[in-house]
Amino acid sequence: MAVTIRSLTGEEIEAAIPALAALRIAVFAEWPYLYDGDLAYEEGYLREFAAAPDAVLVAAMDGERIIGAATASPMAAQKEEFRRPFEERSLATQDMFYFGESVLLPEYRGQGIGHAFFDHREAQASKCGAQTACFAAVVRPADHPDRPADYRPLDAFWQARGYEKVPGFETGLAWKDHRDAAETEKLMQYWMRTL
Ligand SMILES: CC(C)(COP(=O)(O)OP(=O)(O)OC[C@H]1O[C@@H](n2cnc3c(N)ncnc32)[C@H](O)[C@@H]1OP(=O)(O)O)[C@@H](O)C(=O)NCCC(=O)NCCS
DSSP states (O other): OOEEEEEEETHHHHHHHHHHHHHHHHHHTSTTTOBOOOHHHHHHHHHHHHHSTTOEEEEEEETTEEEEEEEEEEGGGSOHHHHHHHHTTTOOOTTEEEEEEEEEOGGGTTSSHHHHHHHHHHHHHHHTTOSEEEEEEEEOOTTOTTOOTTOOOSHHHHHHTTOEEEEEEEEEEEEOBTTOSSOEEEEEEEEEEEO
16 A cells, blocks of 8 residues: 655644554664663653644655654754753744654665655745755764665765755764663754745
């Protein structure tokens, strides 16, 4: 069955939250996230995200099943740690959109769904009057023991979509890796483009 892409907003997002939470845990368990996720925490995080005005959840569906998703919402609605690199430089965030994540089950990759996720999120950002879009990607040491030998970084894809790393714009985000006993803070590098 062909995959369809739908942008969900407002109350439509609520119904998709349990599926999206499970998807995040499954996809982010892998490199480079290695995230030991918790369903209850995920659902709470996603509810907070969905409550932001103009938030969008782009869902990839195989029939009725959500097999991938991407999120976006205004930067001004993000948590302090995501706004920090901009606010500490007194940069206005009201014209910026923040892209939260793209997660797609491995068997559906390489068919252009990742491009569709960007197309839909950029369309929502533009529709809501944003001038720029950004996201933050985890930075792992090159010699990390869990790095798969055949891993292809997404940097070339992001650059082809018009995004560039913003030097010095970084934040810290804590989560528990599968191999660890407690949360550790990860370095998150910002990427941005003008819309
Ligand atoms: C990011 C993700 C959603 C992209 O999905 P996708 O549907 O495979 O992407 P597309 O098919 O649209 O391909 C996008 C580009 O990435 C490239 N690409 C394809 N497979 C790739 C791979 N395994 N690794 C790196 N890049 C890859 C393609 O060459 C393509 O570029 P092209 O247009 O020049 O051909 C998917 O890889 C994923 O879920 N990854 C794990 C989670 C993650 O890292 N998310 C990003 C940060 S939140």
